[in-house]
Amino acid sequence: MSKPVILTGDRTTGPLHLGHYAGSLKNRLRYQETHEQFILLADSQALTDNIGQIGKVKDSVLEVAMDYLAVGIDPQKTTICLQSHLPALAELSMLYLNFVSVGRLQRNPTVKEEIRARGFDKSIPAGFLCYPAAQAADITGFKATVVPVGEDQVPMIEQTNEIIRKVNSIADRDLLKEVEAIVPKAGRLPGVDGVSKMSKSAGNSVNLSANPAEISSAVKAMYTDPNHLRVDDPGQVEGNVVFTYLDAFHDDVEEVEDLKCQYRRGGLGDVKLKSLLDLTLQNLLEPIRERRSEFEQRPDDVRDMVREGTRKALNRTEQTKSELFEGLGFFRL
Numbered sequence: 001m002s003k004p005v006i007l008t009g010d011r012t013t014g015p016l017h018l019g020h021y022a023g024s025l026k027n028r029l030r031y032q033e034t035h036e037q038f039i040l041l042a043d044s045q046a047l048t049d050n051i052g053q054i055g056k057v058k059d060s061v062l063e064v065a066m067d068y069l070a071v072g073i074d075p076q077k078t079t080i081c082l083q084s085h086l087p088a089l090a091e092l093s094m095l096y097l098n099f100v101s102v103g104r105l106q107r108n109p110t111v112k113e114e115i116r117a118r119g120f121d122k123s124i125p126a127g128f129l130c131y132p133a134a135q136a137a138d139i140t141g142f143k144a145t146v147v148p149v150g151e152d153q154v155p156m157i158e159q160t161n162e163i164i165r166k167v168n169s170i171a172d173r174d175l176l177k178e179v180e181a182i183v184p185k186a187g188r189l190p191g192v193d194g195v196s197k198m199s200k201s202a203g204n205s206v207n208l209s210a211n212p213a214e215i216s217s218a219v220k221a222m223y224t225d226p227n228h229l230r231v232d233d234p235g236q237v238e239g240n241v242v243f244t245y246l247d248a249f250h251d252d253v254e255e256v257e258d259l260k261c262q263y264r265r266g267g268l269g270d271v272k273l274k275s276l277l278d279l280t281l282q283n284l285l286e287p288i289r290e291r292r293s294e295f296e297q298r299p300d301d302v303r304d305m306v307r308e309g310t311r312k313a314l315n316r317t318e319q320t321k322s323e324l325f326e327g328l329g330f331f332r333l
């Protein structure tokens, strides 16, 4: 039996941070043992909302690839590949645009929210509006059946399945299998400010490559409970970012539960709590940072690894494209 195919990807707009680690990287480490896993360096998608910053997108490709390697993604088990060098994905995107209406794209809740957040309301880049069709091309191009995504990306998978159903109905057989989204239970990690989700653009992130001083100052600045003024005051755990991070990153679940009880009762100070989180994050990020610095010494090897993964992905996606063009009854030369 062949393993089920998993596709994940990240827009290459900057180095990965703790939010990526909690949300997807940890799972990818597990999936590479059980699935045939592809990770897409989504540089073309990154351009849909960063066309003025091509240099940033370009520079992020190897940065993100190094982040993957540093956390333990193994190129022997996982294929890391570069979206812009997989022409079949662009060709499938064009095909799929015929299966979606502009109105449907505009109603996609993720697109809607991103348009608002980026101030695109007045003039939406067409490529951006259409990125759900491109994402459907990514997913089906690899014949992925399982797609782990954050909650915010679920509408993309719904739209992918709508496109798949239309393709199958025109071909009058199941050319493509519908895909399943896997959404992490914990939801997305808040940023250190506790105001919004962790993201580079919000300036509230801690990069995987953060040095010890950067980690400590992020923890010091972290949002806790504004009404917890004295150590003896009862404190609130819900919405307290330090506890959210301990839940996400501290292995000893019981210890965290005990601390929550103490904090609620009163008698546990923020300084002590933060020093535990500081230690937890230092221990988590130190080996990642060290491995990353080794890869930073040999960028050519990292580039070769991406090239090799992209070659493999090229075979796979060209094959899917041929099957689809034939299955849909295109003219053959």
Ligand code: TRP
Binding pocket: 007, 008, 009, 010, 011, 040, 042, 045, 135, 138, 139, 147, 148, 149, 153
């Ligand atoms: N949309 C994802 C993001 O914003 C990146 C992405 C591109 C992706 N293609 C994908 C995710 C295919 C899952 C499957 O980061």
